[in-house]
Amino acid sequence: MPAASDVSYQPVRLRECEADFVTQVEEHGGRDAHLCYQCGSCSGGCPVVFMMDHTPRKLLRMINLGMKDQVLASGTIWVCASCFTCTTRCPRGIDIAKVMTACRELAQKEGREIDNPRSPAFYQSFVEIVENYGRLFEPMLMAKIAMRTRDGPIDAARELVKDAPLGLEMARRGKLSLLPHRTKDLEQVRKIVRKVREMEVRK
Amino acid sequence: MTDEGDVQEDGATQRLRYAYFPGCSLEASAREYDMATREVFNALDVELVDIDWNCCGATAASSTDHLLGLALPARNLALAEKEGLDITSPCPECYMKTWMAGDAARSSPDTGRKIREALGAAGLEYKGGIAVKHILEILARDVGPEAIREKVKTPLHGLKAAPYYGCLIVRPPRDDPFDSPEDPGTLEEVIRLTGARPIRFQSRLRCCGGTQLLPNEELFMKMTYAILKDARDSGADFVVTACPLCHMALDAKQKAIAAAYQDDMEMPVLYLTQLLGLALGIEPRKLGLDKNLVSTKNLIKSLKAQ
Numbered sequence A: 001m002p003a004a005s006d007v008s009y010q011p012v013r014l015r016e017c018e019a020d021f022v023t024q025v026e027e028h029g030g031r032d033a034h035l036c037y038q039c040g041s042c043s044g045g046c047p048v049v050f051m052m053d054h055t056p057r058k059l060l061r062m063i064n065l066g067m068k069d070q071v072l073a074s075g076t077i078w079v080c081a082s083c084f085t086c087t088t089r090c091p092r093g094i095d096i097a098k099v100m101t102a103c104r105e106l107a108q109k110e111g112r113e114i115d116n117p118r119s120p121a122f123y124q125s126f127v128e129i130v131e132n133y134g135r136l137f138e139p140m141l142m143a144k145i146a147m148r149t150r151d152g153p154i155d156a157a158r159e160l161v162k163d164a165p166l167g168l169e170m171a172r173r174g175k176l177s178l179l180p181h182r183t184k185d186l187e188q189v190r191k192i193v194r195k196v197r198e199m200e201v202r203k
Numbered sequence B: 001m002t003d004e005g006d007v008q009e010d011g012a013t014q015r016l017r018y019a020y021f022p023g024c025s026l027e028a029s030a031r032e033y034d035m036a037t038r039e040v041f042n043a044l045d046v047e048l049v050d051i052d053w054n055c056c057g058a059t060a061a062s063s064t065d066h067l068l069g070l071a072l073p074a075r076n077l078a079l080a081e082k083e084g085l086d087i088t089s090p091c092p093e094c095y096m097k098t099w100m101a102g103d104a105a106r107s108s109p110d111t112g113r114k115i116r117e118a119l120g121a122a123g124l125e126y127k128g129g130i131a132v133k134h135i136l137e138i139l140a141r142d143v144g145p146e147a148i149r150e151k152v153k154t155p156l157h158g159l160k161a162a163p164y165y166g167c168l169i170v171r172p173p174r175d176d177p178f179d180s181p182e183d184p185g186t187l188e189e190v191i192r193l194t195g196a197r198p199i200r201f202q203s204r205l206r207c208c209g210g211t212q213l214l215p216n217e218e219l220f221m222k223m224t225y226a227i228l229k230d231a232r233d234s235g236a237d238f239v240v241t242a243c244p245l246c247h248m249a250l251d252a253k254q255k256a257i258a259a260a261y262q263d264d265m266e267m268p269v270l271y272l273t274q275l276l277g278l279a280l281g282i283e284p285r286k287l288g289l290d291k292n293l294v295s296t297k298n299l300i301k302s303l304k305a306q
Ligand code: SF4
Pocket: A035, A036, A037, A038, A039, A040, A041, A042, A043, A056, A057, A060, A089, A090, A091, A092, A093, A094, A096
């Protein structure tokens, strides 16, 4: 919800902007972000715009102005549900959904303060599990997120107990396994992950 | 590389075969989707070839590292290509991520080189020659309406289905899309083949918010409730989905959502292949219809009464 501190009502200080921010976003998958002409089609179709501090259109303007700090601190990039409606409709061919993804990546890599800490907890836990087993293991995902976002194990357990009834229902129907499934050639998956990390450092 | 029913010299059609990438959900919370898909494809004489797949990384991998989100699904592409097969997934997220990896490998020189370098570290390569298809495309286009109609044994007349596409089967737009991203029709086509009636459903392309289920439950509940309510208000007997995450949202979470909004709704949510399986005369248990959380018993009973 717009507050008095909303960037729209503040002067943009160019010396605090990073002119190459839009290029960074594009390099991380936010195809053609610099082409935005502010038509607002993205905001018009976004199903979660009511929960965003900046609309997608406004975020694109901020990115093009180089307002990196404000963009990476925004709630918008974490509220985005990755539905690709905006990408489908953008008359300039901008992949806005991936612009959001790129901003999430940059915010995490640069250790920024994050509007909804549950989101990075979810992403990082997910990736750790895939790296370990090649496939996702849902119960472990829930446990890891709880451990990352709660104050200590007791508090984490409390969150897990809340979800226990559904878990039992799923187990009763054979939809929850107690052991993780694995990719057989796990070493192959790990080599790919390690290589990607290495390439990232080299850059 | 596609062998979409290529007519051989003697006039017989070649059997359709695809590398099968079920994805993580179909091994766990969406087991019934895997069961039903294998049953239906078997009944339609389409072969699904199992590969040693890995997780596509979903929104999580790409949100932590752009390249990781492409390199993970690229491994599955390499495995399928080695078998000389196009690849399919029933899960729209797996399908879309795999398609994206293939698209990047093919059309972006710089990213493509990086993907190949990552695969190379594991002794794999992907030349870029295979197609990535969602099962809806295979059913509606490769198998096609005639072949399905021929095999329908128990048409589901009188049932009203809300066709729910969700996001990623038709979005983002592909270069060579099998259906329109803004006004698709293949899901309705397949529903019609079963004898059920697809109702006009405003929310059919609206996001269920499934990706926010764990990070932001409040937002997620709002989005899913809107879709369930629309299905009920439009007079649907049940919702049809082809996505395990949508199913988790609409079916598994329905009780909690109804309670939160003090609503008494009970809207069965069927996977596309569960519905098709019923029409093909496959036993409900083999389609995992006892595994859906919102009971499908009354639906099945009304079929038997026909
Ligand atoms: S739809 Fe595209 S061009 Fe229009 S405001 Fe959004 S990003 Fe900019």
